[in-house]
Amino acid sequence: MNEDTGHVIDAFEVRTPTGTDDPLSSEEIERYRAEINRLDAIIIDAARRRAEVSRAVGRTRMGSGGTRLVHTREVQIINQFRDELGAEGPAIASALLRMGRGRLG
Amino acid sequence: MNEDTGHVIDAFEVRTPTGTDDPLSSEEIERYRAEINRLDAIIIDAARRRAEVSRAVGRTRMGSGGTRLVHTREVQIINQFRDELGAEGPAIASALLRMGRGRLG
Secondary structure, eight states: OOTTTHHHHOOSOOOOOSSSSSOOOHHHHHHHHHHHHHHHHHHHHHHHHHHHHHHHHHHHHHTTOOOHHHHHHHHHHHHHHHHHHGGGHHHHHHHHHHHHHSOOO | OOTTTHHHHOOSOOOOOSSSSSOOOHHHHHHHHHHHHHHHHHHHHHHHHHHHHHHHHHHHHHTTOOOHHHHHHHHHHHHHHHHHHGGGHHHHHHHHHHHHHSOOO
């Protein structure tokens, strides 16, 4: 967990039922759904900002050629997301990388 | 931009070159790459936490049947990511939703 952002991401302790005998209460379910919405908003904001920053770098790179280093960096990012998030990580990383290549707006 | 998390996501103003005559400096590129790494860490932390919360809800749901509401909610989430992030949004949302269905760990 990132030190600067951990307090924002990790707002409260999550109770995970181990079976059907300790289900979440209606209040807990409502709270957890709200937490998912909050996390989605964080992911969306960070993804949009990431695309903006990545495009700014790309604009400069286009003016000076060279794609090899970028390819290496993209592979590293995909591997990082796989290492940290498992099998779904590369799908998220690939979408983020495509967003960073795309047109502005 | 989410009010609670905006200050964490939006750490500094991004300068986007409009052409090749105003490229980012080496310092700017380095700073922007570090910013991308920081945003990736936020996305990874939020995605991992999202999966944990979503699985906790799923464990309770399994004990009481019913999938129709969940399907509606998943469609809403995919649409939200498309609305906010464009064409790549659904790929990110789908990966997050699959993570939330998966096994723990």
